[in-house]
Amino acid sequence: MTMQLHKVHGSGNTFYILETTDEKSMDWSQLSIWLCQKENLGGADGLLLVAPSKKGLAKMRVINADGSEASMCGNGLRCVARYICEKNNVSEALIETMKAVLKVQKEAPIYAEIPTYSVEIAPISFELTSLPMSYKNKYEIRNEMIAEFADDITFTAVSVPNPHLIGIVQPDKITNTLHQERLSSMLNGQNDFCPDGVNVSYVYPMDAQTIYVRTYERGVGFTNACGTAMTASALVSSIVGVAQEGTVTVFNPGGFVQCHVKNNKGCFDLKLVGNATFIAELELNYEKENEWLWQSVKNTDEQKAYESLIAYTENKIAAIF
Numbered sequence: 420m421t422m423q424l425h426k427v428h429g430s431g432n433t434f435y436i437l438e439t440t441d442e443k444s445m446d447w448s449q450l451s452i453w454l455c456q457k458e459n460l461g462g463a464d465g466l467l468l469v470a471p472s473k474k475g476l477a478k479m480r481v482i483n484a485d486g487s488e489a490s491m492c493g494n495g496l497r498c499v500a501r502y503i504c505e506k507n508n509v510s511e512a513l514i515e516t517m518k519a520v521l522k523v524q525k526e527a528p529i530y531a532e533i534p535t536y537s538v539e540i541a542p543i544s545f546e547l548t549s550l551p552m553s554y555k556n557k558y559e560i561r562n563e564m565i566a567e568f569a570d571d572i573t574f575t576a577v578s579v580p581n582p583h584l585i586g587i588v589q590p591d592k593i594t595n596t597l598h599q600e601r602l603s604s605m606l607n608g609q610n611d612f613c614p615d616g617v618n619v620s621y622v623y624p625m626d627a628q629t630i631y632v633r634t635y636e637r638g639v640g641f642t643n644a645c646g647t648a649m650t651a652s653a654l655v656s657s658i659v660g661v662a663q664e665g666t667v668t669v670f671n672p673g674g675f676v677q678c679h680v681k682n683n684k685g686c687f688d689l690k691l692v693g694n695a696t697f698i699a700e701l702e703l704n705y706e707k708e709n710e711w712l713w714q715s716v717k718n719t720d721e722q723k724a725y726e727s728l729i730a731y732t733e734n735k736i737a738a739i740f
């Protein structure tokens with residue numbers, strides 16, 4: 420059996436898109452683990468499965484690099500949005516995800532001519548049980564020091580709906596990754612706080628409308644960017660007052676996006692806007708159980724245009740750190 424795949428990225432967060440009409444036809448965890456290995460065409464951060472939906476134009480499932488399944492993926496959803504909109508010749512659509520049916524839309528480019536899409540990020544909850552997370556019988560953690568985690572970082576826990584722990588940090592915690600790596604490894608191993616693990620982001624506010632975010636993703640490790648994490652970080656930054664409500668530009672090691680944060684009397688509307696870049700079209704042969712072989716790999720020329728955005732990002736970041 421030959422399968423058609425697309426290698427895509429949103430902010431350098433790289434995925435394979437695979438469409439199937441039969442969600443039970445394969446062990447997707449094993450396929451994702453195989454696809455994401457570095458030595459296999461440079462690897463990826465996950466597999467995005469596109470399947471039929473009764474609630475939207477398609478359903479997206481997110482399989483992390485370690486084979487675990489996530490409830491949502493913001494960067495991935497932008498790429499799936501482009502795939503579905505182009506396939507159906509529409510400029511907006513509803514896409515079913517594990518916990519919500521979300522609106523996606525084609526947008527004007529945020530940089531040069533780079534294909535750009537927006538995605539709704541929802542549902543949002545600050546209740547620790549929604550992550551899940553537990554800490555001293557607390558109901559929420561909003562802008563609090565947690566002695567067990569750090570003595571100079573304030574943390575907020577939020578699900579969008581995948582779980583995020585967001586720390587507002589000083590530049591030294593960005594230039595040196597060691598603290599974030601240790602904390603993230605602890606929270607994504609056997610631990611008393613986050614039984615299912617958590618995506619951990621360190622945020623440095625650059626100005627009132629701009630933040631820098633680096634994320635250690637659950638099931639993956641450090642990534643160039645995590646869309647839900649950037650959106651959750653923009654939300655947290657506006658709540659704690661280090662960024663204004665409205666449009667927040669979020670820089671990260673993989674580029675930049677815009678996150679729209681709207682507060683409706685304590686209920687938040689979140690939208691993530693950024694690139695949806697298609698790197699390659701591929702054909703994969705299924706040989707036998709857990710064995711696959713590449714049949715063909717055809718690169719597109721889209722990555723060249725994205726590299727100019729990276730150069731712009733690197734200049735911005737170099738001026739700060």
Ligand SMILES: N[C@@H](CCC[C@H](N)C(=O)O)C(=O)O
Nearest residue numbers: 489492493494581645646647
């Ligand atoms: N990179 C994604 C999030 C992918 C899932 C995450 N690793 C998790 O397990 O929650 C994004 O762009 O949001």
